[in-house]
Amino acid sequence: MTNLVEIRDLRVAFDGVPVLHGIDLDVRPGEALGLVGESGCGKSVTWLAALGLLPSKATVSGRVRLGETDLSGAPRAQLEQVRGGRIAMIFQDPSSALNPVLKVGRQLCEALKLHRGLTGAPAKAEALRLMDLVGIPDPKGRFALYPHEFSGGQCQRLMIAMALAGEPDLLIADEPTTALDATIQAQILDLLARLRAEMNMATVFISHDLGAVAQVCERVCVMYAGRIVEQGEVGLLFDRPRHPYTRGLFDALPRLDGPRVPLVPIRGTVPDPRNLPRGCAFAPRCAHARDFCHSERPDLHRQQDGRALACAYPLPAAPATQDTAPARREGVHS
Amino acid sequence: MTAVLDARDLVRIYESRQGLLARPVPIRAVDGVSLKVHPGETLGIVGESGSGKSTLGRMLLGVDPAQGGEVRLAGTPMPPRGTADWRALRARIQMVYQDPLSALDRRLPISVQIREPLDIHAIGTPASRAARVEELMQAVGLRPDQAGRYPHELSGGQRQRVVIARALATGPDLLVCDEPVSALDVSIQAQVVNLLRDLQQGGQLSMVFISHDLKVVRNLCDRVAVMYLGRIVEEGPAEELFAHPRHPYTQALVSSVPEPGRALDSRVILQGEPPNPGKRPSGCAFHPRCAFATGICRAELPQLQTVAPRQTAACHHVTGAPASRAA
Numbered sequence: 327m328t329n330l331v332e333i334r335d336l337r338v339a340f341d342g343v344p345v346l347h348g349i350d351l352d353v354r355p356g357e358a359l360g361l362v363g364e365s366g367c368g369k370s371v372t373w374l375a376a377l378g379l380l381p382s383k384a385t386v387s388g389r390v391r392l393g394e395t396d397l398s399g400a401p402r403a404q405l406e407q408v409r410g411g412r413i414a415m416i417f418q419d420p421s422s423a424l425n426p427v428l429k430v431g432r433q434l435c436e437a438l439k440l441h442r443g444l445t446g447a448p449a450k451a452e453a454l455r456l457m458d459l460v461g462i463p464d465p466k467g468r469f470a471l472y473p474h475e476f477s478g479g480q481c482q483r484l485m486i487a488m489a490l491a492g493e494p495d496l497l498i499a500d501e502p503t504t505a506l507d508a509t510i511q512a513q514i515l516d517l518l519a520r521l522r523a524e525m526n527m528a529t530v531f532i533s534h535d536l537g538a539v540a541q542v543c544e545r546v547c548v549m550y551a552g553r554i555v556e557q558g559e560v561g562l563l564f565d566r567p568r569h570p571y572t573r574g575l576f577d578a579l580p581r582l583d584g585p586r587v588p589l590v591p592i593r594g595t596v597p598d599p600r601n602l603p604r605g606c607a608f609a610p611r612c613a614h615a616r617d618f619c620h621s622e623r624p625d626l627h628r629q630q631d632g633r634a635l636a637c638a639y640p641l642p643a644a645p646a647t648q649d650t651a652p653a654r655r656e657g658v659h660s
Numbered sequence: 661m662t663a664v665l666d667a668r669d670l671v672r673i674y675e676s677r678q679g680l681l682a683r684p685v686p687i688r689a690v691d692g693v694s695l696k697v698h699p700g701e702t703l704g705i706v707g708e709s710g711s712g713k714s715t716l717g718r719m720l721l722g723v724d725p726a727q728g729g730e731v732r733l734a735g736t737p738m739p740p741r742g743t744a745d746w747r748a749l750r751a752r753i754q755m756v757y758q759d760p761l762s763a764l765d766r767r768l769p770i771s772v773q774i775r776e777p778l779d780i781h782a783i784g785t786p787a788s789r790a791a792r793v794e795e796l797m798q799a800v801g802l803r804p805d806q807a808g809r810y811p812h813e814l815s816g817g818q819r820q821r822v823v824i825a826r827a828l829a830t831g832p833d834l835l836v837c838d839e840p841v842s843a844l845d846v847s848i849q850a851q852v853v854n855l856l857r858d859l860q861q862g863g864q865l866s867m868v869f870i871s872h873d874l875k876v877v878r879n880l881c882d883r884v885a886v887m888y889l890g891r892i893v894e895e896g897p898a899e900e901l902f903a904h905p906r907h908p909y910t911q912a913l914v915s916s917v918p919e920p921g922r923a924l925d926s927r928v929i930l931q932g933e934p935p936n937p938g939k940r941p942s943g944c945a946f947h948p949r950c951a952f953a954t955g956i957c958r959a960e961l962p963q964l965q966t967v968a969p970r971q972t973a974a975c976h977h978v979t980g981a982p983a984s985r986a987a
Contacts, residue, residue: 479933507872512915513931515918537918579850581879588857
């Protein structure tokens with residue numbers, strides 16, 4: 327199966343400081359891919375760079391291919407066809423992404439006119455259909471309301487409706503539920519999963535919430551300091567993380583069941599991009615790091631079980647018996 | 661044992677205009693909330709935005725005046741806001757906010773900010789204050805060489821440590837934390853949660869921990885109160901409450917927590933939005949979103965009643981009878 331999007335050796339630098347160090351990433355048609363990692367690890371920058379949305383102070387290199395089209399260095403007009411058309415993006419804060427002085431119906435019709443050339447009654451009918459599709463109650467009655475008359479969760483639904491207006495092949499959701507309440511977050515995750523299945527639309531789900539990613543994604547990439555450190559099928563990665571960073575992210579999470587024990591934080595903080603460690607960027611925070619890790623940077627290699635891993639001394643593939651931590655993990659997946 | 665904090669029937673009403681010329685509508689942000697915090701205990705308050713949990717937190721400190729009810733600290737009624745007595749009392753109750761960067765002064769080095777409460781309340785001599793600052797920084801895991809740093813030179817987790825150190829400076833009996841770890845990354849969040857756990861181990865400090873993150877609340881709190889539209893709908897020991905939630909709202913809240921390894925469709929997904937506090941539904945405020953609602957729910961406001969040992973819930977359909985589901 328050919329890939330929908332292929333990113334090769336994507337590099338980004340802000341004012342000469344590299345923040346993305348060569349990302350290779352594929353998205354297959356209809357698949358749900360999760361990107362996880364702490365803030366500043368390059369999750370969002372990857373996609374902003376791919377879509378040419380970074381400010382001019384950023385230098386971008388590498389290749390981005392969408393179907394047969396090469397997006398790297400594509401003229402602005404061509405990128406504008408892609409953005410919102412074949413690739414749509416939704417962001418964390420829906421209320422700041424909507425225009426506060428325009429009625430939501432008009433904003434939806436604008437998107438439909440831009441991407442599908444619909445105007446007048448057909449545009450309105452389609453806008454109402456989209457509002458209904460994303461679960462806005464009483465679309466007719468709410469077509470002429472302003473964004474502030476909707477709640478946060480409904481604004482995010484409206485953003486999703488606008489993203490769907492161009493009938494995209496790929497929806498990039500950048501922390502779409504982070505700003506929402508728990509019960510609304512569950513509704514939006516459910517909506518995204520349902521839409522993907524109904525419209526056969528690939529989804530890239532950027533989040534720091536491993537739980538949310540686990541529920542909507544099939545494949546997951548873990549990023550750290552501008553590089554992918556582990557990548558694989560969701561069950562594999564979440565049941566048996568092999569990169570100490572992936573494992574650390576899980577261990578740091580409190581649980582809703584099991585004993586109430588102190589958490590296991592990842593010591594230290596994310597390195598400053600201006601001052602990256604010479605070897606593996608995670609080595610200074612890693613409990614398993616050896617001398618080699620501090621001098622040589624491991625590359626991302628495919629493993630026998632299908633995952634890709636960038637670690638010189640990964641955690642064992644089979645459940646370990648000698649170390650104490652897996653005992654805690656037994657409870658995790660009960 | 662006298663409770664450190666004893667709040668009874670707290671009511672806070674805001675006035676809100678729905679339009680420029682419209683008549684102001686009273687909004688009952690906190691509507692008859694009673695709670696107690698015992699020495700050394702941590703009470704969690706959970707709920708969605710608009711449930712009144714932050715307003716309640718400010719009321720416990722007396723920063724937001726109550727229209728009804730009273731707050732007692734170690735048995736003594738809270739003096740009126742702004743009086744000398746109230747200011748003196750503030751040394752014993754401190755607050756930690758969500759966003760450390762806006763809670764700190766960007767133009768002052770952190771050691772000066774940690775010292776400020778000692779200066780304000782005239783605690784100790786200048787020399788002993790310096791020693792106390794050093795001790796506090798060590799207690800929250802900041803290095804002595806960071807004393808001269810400014811907030812922007814620190815990471816988010818380190819800033820929150822500064823805020824916590826400052827709150828601890830006067831040796832308070834009670835710490836009210838309003839979403840203290842919500843703005844932090846998972847790995848850093850765990851560091852701050854562990855710091856708060858260490859503070860609990862001392863046994864002296866009581867805490868009110870306000871958060872929407874059920875997992876963090878369960879990890880840190882002894883007892884939890886669930887709020888919905890200004891009222892407590894369920895309260896109980898943290899582990900029991902999350903293992904056997906009785907109120908339908910708590911059940912939905914617990915089930916909405918995404919956890920790796922739990923499928924999406926096994927969750928109870930709550931329909932509808934949290935209602936507008938200005939248009940509070942009649943009877944039980946939760947009834948428009950509740951799958952079990954019947955006539956009585958629309959008509960009558962349920963009161964908190966004991967449903968299990970040490971666990972109370974306000975729901976017409978939850979009784980004291982043992983839950984049918986097995987443990």
